[in-house]
Amino acid sequence: MTCAIRLDDVSVTLPDAAGPVLDHLDLTVEEGDLALVVGRTGTGKSTLLGTLNGLVPHFTGGRLTGTVTVAGRDTRDNRPRDLADVIGVVGQNPLAGFVTDTVEDEIAYGMEQFGISPSIMRKRVEETLDLLDIADLRSRALLDLSGGQQQRVAIASVLAAQPRILVLDEPTSALDPNAAQDVLASITTLVQDVGLTVVLAEHRLERVMHAADTVIWLPGDGSAVQGEPSQVLRVSDVTPPLADLARVMGWPDVPTSVRQARRRVQDAGIRLSTRTAAEPTEAISWPDDPDADVLRLTDLTVSYGGLRAVDSVTLGLQPGTVTALMGRNGAGKSSLMWAVQGATRSSGEVRVRESGPGDESWADPRTVSASRARELVCLVPQSAADLLYLPSVGAECGQADRESRVPDGTTVAILSRLGVELPADRDPHDLSEGQRLALVLAIQLAASPRVILLDEPTRGLDYAMKAKLSGIVAALADPDGAGSGAAVLISTHDVEFAAACTQRTIVMAAGQVVADGTTRTVCTSSPAFSPQMAKVFHPADLLTPAEVAEALADSRQRPGVPTAPAALTAPTAPTAPATVPAVPDEGIGGWSAAPRGSRR
Template sequence: MTPAIRLDDVSITLPDAEAPVLSHLDLAVQEGDLALVIGRTGAGKSTLLGALNGLVPHFSGGRLEGTVTVAGRDTRGHRPRDLADVVGVVGQNPMAGFVTDTVEDEIAYGMEQLGISPSIMRKRVEETLDLLSIADLRSRPLLDLSGGQQQRVAIASVLAAQPRILVLDEPTSALDPNAAQDVLASITTLVDDVGLTVVLAEHRLERVMHAADTVIWLPGDGSAVQGDPSEVLLKADVTPPLAQLSRLLGWDSVPLSVRRARRRVHDEERIPARSAPEPSEALSWSADPDDDVAELEDLCVSYGDLDAVDHVDLALQSGTVTALMGRNGAGKSSLMWAVQGATRSSGSVRVRSNPAPAARPASGAQEWSDPRTASPEQARRLVSLVPQAAADLLYLPSVGDECEQADRESEVAPGTTASILDRLGAGLPADRDPRDLSEGQRLALVLAIQLAARPTVVLLDEPTRGLDYAMKAQLARIVRGIADGSGPGLPGSPAAVLISTHDVEFAAASSDRTVVMADGQIVADGTTRSVCTSSPAFSPQMAKVFHPADVLTPDEVARALKEPAEGGSR
């Protein structure tokens, strides 16, 4: 059978680059396969995907050597518009690809450009709305949707045109666990039942690797390794939890699902002898009110008839990392923007000021302020927010200019922001244009800018989007340092950190407490261990593999297996 996609001795050199980002690749994806592209940030995944529909080099520029053949067409002689009927592409940023105003119009737009008749268009719109479970969003303005909802609409707009090949760049990065499963189930159904060929790049491999027929690993040196997922993942430099577990236990291949891993550990009797907490403990978070640095009482945020945040009471403590979870549209981002003061809200928001240690009263008393009514200078010292798209806060031509501006706005000594950036481990040249940075580098720069003001409360909205496993582990260490006051912020200034995330593995590794929202209300609030082990949707893979043992991460598994068993088997 002729492959749906073939790359013969392909090398790609980007504009102004001295060396090719991809060099002498020979790859093939068979028709009806789901190919998973993996690699560290900056390894060339997006470049490879862009070559599959001619965006590279017809749009991006640069030089393409070798031959890329897609559905029998050579991309060298076919521009993206000539491949639109056979290749559908969904990029990392859904908003960048939208051209209409409402959900239904966006889904129909691609079919209009292909000249599909109105009667067929109407039928496909309905089918696609149902396929991705977004029929209730039909008339909603795209700008009013959450990041996850926008991503599902972007996928729907491409699927409606019924391409033979679907190219997806991080399709689940903004989706909650259940929504991600729904989208991937829809995609795999099309693969299995229709024969759709899918090429998918993803950082959260634990969500998709069980569905992959083949894996293409880009080590970052320009080469590519293609093969069986269970074998490639064992040696790749990106390590989802099951790959970490396989290396820890000395397995010769990676089980691609929790079911397979669970059977294997039970067969080998390698179960940590640690009991999980009782489900009733999931709502057991308690803290001394004297430790509170932020208090929300009866907080409400409404958009017309929609109550995004519905009478929420929540207290945050200094030195604590709290994960905020829930399905897309649950109100997580709205709550954060309300705390920061950028969204109109009702109810009470009180945050303690965080003066320098030498300026604190001997009694320990601190002033409470409302960031919604504080001056911009004071608000920066109360609450800082890193939004989902960190680049939205970057507007100057260089990293150095951004750092200097942050020093002035935060009224700190020159060089403070640059010093924090260095301690974050980003290593960014001062003359680098922020637009040329990777997602992880932009996040580090914005985080440094926000930390310069030494805020009492640090809010991070989906900070792991676009980050590989190594970068997420580094971010977890940074977040812990911010909370403890021992990290890259100014010394002696612990903070309360609130992280909105759909990444259950990151939440398990980085947070002390987990709050779950649904329909604008808090439905669970407890220790991360108790909440995550009592919820199928928000459980990390290690908790599922070793249930009922009390472990959340591969590191905890390693420690638990070294402990002497106290009853039960190892």
């Protein structure tokens, strides 16, 4: 087969770095393959992607040794502009790459640079709008779009130029489950039917690993491991739900789809004794208790011209409860959060209780001083960098301590609890997307507010960091924890995180609340919002691999309940082996991929 991308003995050392981020890599991506790049936050995924079109080192600086060959061209001799006709790149932050004002103009811009005739441009624009299902956005201003809509436009603008190789850095991080599935299906179709080569870095592996031909794992020590997805995910420190399930069940490799996992469970005769998922006839509701509310919204409405983004929403949040806010892109989730925080003009009532239940002293964060509003409500936005304006991490943390009137070092301590250690002299804008988000989260949590609003907080975070974030959120909602029982509202498209972290789920559509109930009931009653464990073990209402392990242990103790064989039921800790086991035959990074024909 023809090689689309080859890295021969490639090492990359970024400016001011103590050592190489990538160290003597030998990797190959065949033409027409979908290569999935995985690794913990900060292990060098974005740097690896940047080498493929010459951004590293031509734009970033630093030192690159070895040879990177893309479509037969050496990136050492070809700058990014010289490779633009064969390779298209969509970065983590779509807004940073836009150069025009409207959706249609942005999609056409790249083709204009190549001198494509207007008639062909018009045809491609229409085809791409339909491919990504954004035709209704064609005349919209880019700045007026939601984060997920901006991401789809960014992908469309690259696809319209029809490159031979497409590089995507977390393309579904801001997309709702249905939109992510549609975008990935479109990309997969281009891989299978057109022969497009795709290199994709993604933290939410459950969305894409079933479509991958090869996986490249960056352990974080500069090396890389490449091979079959089911084998690499078995040993990597990146553990999507199905990888955790494989370790719980003792399977020798990782099923890459719900279908594969479900068949293994059925073939093994595993039947778990647990309550079944909610029936369609059961009501989905969350008990209304106004006397216990810490946040109360009454007829909250947000309008942008003729668009009503939030339409007369009335709801309450209780202290000590973690709530997921879900819904498709453009449903009004972010607008609702900004209105509660007071940064967006809105009508209706927004009230935050001054102290504990029973106290009838309320405050409106839209009308109090900025310092007082910070103690009532804090918001971590989708674009974390918007809140970073000082030249170093240390300066940002020190300023947060002063603004929150807390002891010095409080923000740094919260950052450490998130599992992120950042040099105090590091420029925040040189951090990865996940590191910036963690820094902003720590800054906002320093004030220990009564209500905490997190808008897509898992964007850019790996599974280990999401698990730590889940613990932080639980502590903030715990009456005896650091947050003294705050009400936490999390706008998210990450159904796995919502299943593991929240007790209540609110679903919005067209600016209105269409569902409000327990996370278990809401998520297991919807294919779109259902976590993978619920799909694998349906009709059992299991949400996480940890619940599967508990149910297995419980089933073994119940007389008359069939259990899985011992080899399949012994839960194991989700940790990777200290060393990667050797595989016969010569393969890239110690692995040998199966014959290409076996995956077609």
